[in-house]
Amino acid sequence: MLQAIDLVKHYPVRHSDAFVRALEGVSLELSEGETLGIVGESGCGKSTLAKMLVRLEEPTSGTVVLDGVDLTALHGAELRRQRRSIQMVFQDPYSSLNPRKTIGSTIDEVLRVHRFGRSAVERESRVAELLGMVGLAGQYASRLPHELSGGQRQRVGVARALAVDPRVLILDEPVSALDVSVRAEVMNLLGQLQSQLGLSYIFISHDVSMVRQISDRVAVMYLSRVVELGSWKNVLDAPMHPYTDGLRGAVPVPDPTITQPVVATVRGEVPDPAKPPVGCNFHPRCPIAVDLCRERVPDFQEIGVGHWVACHRAAEEQGRPAALVSL
Amino acid sequence: MTPGVESDYLLEVEDMRVAVEPPRSRSQRARAKHPNLEIVHGIDLKVRRGETIGFVGESGSGKSVTMLAILRLLGDQLRMVGGRVQFRGTDLASLAESEIRQLRGRDIGMVYQDPMTSLNPLMRVGNQVREVMLVHGIQRDEADRRTLELFARVGIPDPARTTRCYPHEFSGGMRQRVVIAMALALKPALLLADEPTTALDVTIQQQILALIAELKEELGMTTIWVTHDLGVVARLVERVVVMYGGNIVEDAPVRQLFVTPQHPYTQRLLASLPNPRDDERPLLAQIPGRPPLTGENVTGCSFRSRCLQAKDVCQMEPPLTARGAGRVACWVPPEEWRS
Numbered sequence: 001m002l003q004a005i006d007l008v009k010h011y012p013v014r015h016s017d018a019f020v021r022a023l024e025g026v027s028l029e030l031s032e033g034e035t036l037g038i039v040g041e042s043g044c045g046k047s048t049l050a051k052m053l054v055r056l057e058e059p060t061s062g063t064v065v066l067d068g069v070d071l072t073a074l075h076g077a078e079l080r081r082q083r084r085s086i087q088m089v090f091q092d093p094y095s096s097l098n099p100r101k102t103i104g105s106t107i108d109e110v111l112r113v114h115r116f117g118r119s120a121v122e123r124e125s126r127v128a129e130l131l132g133m134v135g136l137a138g139q140y141a142s143r144l145p146h147e148l149s150g151g152q153r154q155r156v157g158v159a160r161a162l163a164v165d166p167r168v169l170i171l172d173e174p175v176s177a178l179d180v181s182v183r184a185e186v187m188n189l190l191g192q193l194q195s196q197l198g199l200s201y202i203f204i205s206h207d208v209s210m211v212r213q214i215s216d217r218v219a220v221m222y223l224s225r226v227v228e229l230g231s232w233k234n235v236l237d238a239p240m241h242p243y244t245d246g247l248r249g250a251v252p253v254p255d256p257t258i259t260q261p262v263v264a265t266v267r268g269e270v271p272d273p274a275k276p277p278v279g280c281n282f283h284p285r286c287p288i289a290v291d292l293c294r295e296r297v298p299d300f301q302e303i304g305v306g307h308w309v310a311c312h313r314a315a316e317e318q319g320r321p322a323a324l325v326s327l
Numbered sequence: 328m329t330p331g332v333e334s335d336y337l338l339e340v341e342d343m344r345v346a347v348e349p350p351r352s353r354s355q356r357a358r359a360k361h362p363n364l365e366i367v368h369g370i371d372l373k374v375r376r377g378e379t380i381g382f383v384g385e386s387g388s389g390k391s392v393t394m395l396a397i398l399r400l401l402g403d404q405l406r407m408v409g410g411r412v413q414f415r416g417t418d419l420a421s422l423a424e425s426e427i428r429q430l431r432g433r434d435i436g437m438v439y440q441d442p443m444t445s446l447n448p449l450m451r452v453g454n455q456v457r458e459v460m461l462v463h464g465i466q467r468d469e470a471d472r473r474t475l476e477l478f479a480r481v482g483i484p485d486p487a488r489t490t491r492c493y494p495h496e497f498s499g500g501m502r503q504r505v506v507i508a509m510a511l512a513l514k515p516a517l518l519l520a521d522e523p524t525t526a527l528d529v530t531i532q533q534q535i536l537a538l539i540a541e542l543k544e545e546l547g548m549t550t551i552w553v554t555h556d557l558g559v560v561a562r563l564v565e566r567v568v569v570m571y572g573g574n575i576v577e578d579a580p581v582r583q584l585f586v587t588p589q590h591p592y593t594q595r596l597l598a599s600l601p602n603p604r605d606d607e608r609p610l611l612a613q614i615p616g617r618p619p620l621t622g623e624n625v626t627g628c629s630f631r632s633r634c635l636q637a638k639d640v641c642q643m644e645p646p647l648t649a650r651g652a653g654r655v656a657c658w659v660p661p662e663e664w665r666s
Contacts, residue, residue, distance in 0.1 A: 023464070041530065138610040149617050150386075151598075151617075158537055161653055177557065179386055180596060180599060180600065181385060181595070181596055181599045181613070181614040182385075183611075184600075184612060184614075185609055185613045188610050188613060191610070208603075209600070209601045210601065211605055212601065212603065212608070213601040233606070246530060249530065250532065250558050251529055252533075252534040252561060252562040252563075253561065254560070254585070254600050255584065256561040256562075256581045256582050257582065257585070260531075260561075262537060263537055264530070264534040265533060266533070267497055267534070269500060269501075270528075289494055308494045
């Protein structure tokens with residue numbers, strides 16, 4: 001249904017002819033009713049990708065296609081109409097709501113901009129309906145953001161995104177700013193809305209455990225590229241890319257009865273995206289890199305059914321999980 | 328500082344209470360109408376030498392305020408209104424400002440969440456580490472030498488060059504390493520780390536956690552970690568203190584806390600986390616309601632309104648009492664819990 005095809009985004013660096021390579025040819029597909037999780041650390045390009053999917057950013061090259069329509073080529077009224085189909089929920093419900101506007105008028109504004117509802121009365125009942133969908137009683141319409149808890153504010157963020165009947169929600173770190181016990185409530189709400197409304201989600205997060213909880217398929221990004229893609233089970237429980245494996249090992253598990261690595265599973269830091277390494281982007285930090293990795297960018301290859309990996313070594317070690325990373 | 332009687336405990340906190348100071352501009356009458364808003368309600372805590380303790384709780388639970396109060400760093404808005412903090416047997420309230428300033432840094436090191444709040448953006452990072460030592464009376468040559476050593480020790484590459492960098496030239500992880508170098512420069516007996524890795528990526532978090540764990544072994548430091556991340560706690564600490572609504576609700580060895588939580592809040596909090604090895608991915612357990620607001624006057628147990636186990640007795644405030652190898656503030660033991 002939704003396709004990102006070979007998206008590239010380069011930002012020029014001021015006073016120089018260099019570019020920050022935020023995205024280097026990212027292709028993804030999202031089906032009806034599916035949740036695609038995108039996991040990666042800061043600077044991997046996941047938020048740039050999100051913004052491009054809702055056209056808050058223009059790609060340097062590549063296209064975004066929704067039901068066969070190239071969204072990157074649209075303008076004016078047609079763009080506005082198509083834009084309704086893909087809506088975004090932001091990370092921080094504190095900064096994405098206007099503190100001086102009531103919840104009701106914040107949602108009403110979206111309806112007006114997209115010319116939903118013919119009269120104020122009609123819009124008012126739509127606002128009440130939307131708040132009901134996210135589990136907030138109608139009286140919240142007259143409240144200001146500061147009167148709400150973090151979880152309630154994020155519910156408002158979701159209601160606002162749902163206002164124009166979208167088919168796809170781009171969820172950019174929707175629970176990262178929330179307290180642990182509130183995360184559960186928002187995660188459960190997202191699951192429930194998806195089955196009720198048949199929504200498709202792109203769930204972007206740095207939190208492997210939340211991505212594992214909600215995703216059907218998972219894409220792992222590292223320094224402007226997708227390095228692994230497949231079913232949540234394959235990618236997160238039996239990863240083939242050494243970065244995915246290291247990332248998974250780096251997440252502390254809330255269970256003191258199991259032995260957890262005491263040494264770092266991924267050494268070093270992410271390189272500067274204006275000066276990416278030659279060859280595989282991950283090779284300077286990779287425990288199993290060989291000469292080939294320092295010379296050539298690995299192809300993105302399908303090494304199991306629907307399981308794609310960009311790693312020279314993974315293809316070689318096909319069939320064996322990347323636990324081959326011995327530290 | 329005159330050392331008092333040496334006990335087994337490095338740090339002893341007794342019935343510590345912290346309240347919000349009413350604004351000064353208010354009239355006498357207005358101030359009377361706004362009695363002290365108490366936000367930390369009587370913390371009792373003893374920390375043994377060499378222990379690693381995790382302080383967990385959600386925003387507003389009082390965990391950071393407790394740490395600031397221990398250090399006498401509450402600022403103008405908050406005030407310790409009761410209780411006592413003893414460090415090596417000395418009552419910290421009895422120290423002059425100059426004495427406590429000597430103690431911070433030399434005996435108690437601190438690392439905060441955002442390294443930029445601890446670093447001067449206009450000063451070379453090496454000089455900032457060096458200054459900590461100069462302020463505490465170490466000779467220049469010695470301080471220079473130790474700065475280079477510390478940089479190497481905390482894993483900052485090429486110290487001869489990088490000590491001359493400014494904070495903005497460093498990544499978040501590298502800045503936090505500088506702050507750790509500053510905190511450890513004088514080999515403190517106690518390290519207080521308030522969410523030291525929350526702002527960092529997980530692979531960098533793991534490197535920093537490994538580094539602090541190593542240094543702790545090397546220096547035999549006592550450490551207190553303040554965090555909301557139960558994964559970090561499980562991986563790192565020996566004992567966990569859980570705070571809720573300005574109180575300690577449970578305090579137990581890490582295994583006991585995770586395996587047989589004694590407080591319904593601890594139990595619900597653990598249940599709200601996704602199990603990374605469960606293929607069924609069931610709905611996450613939610614905790615209905617919300618925590619008490621800062622300064623909200625709750626009678627009885629502060630978790631009562633959200634608690635599935637609440638009984639009539641919970642209208643009285645439960646004392647923190649010994650249970651198993653830990654302590655818990657709850658009237659209803661797990662044997663009597665409804666599932």
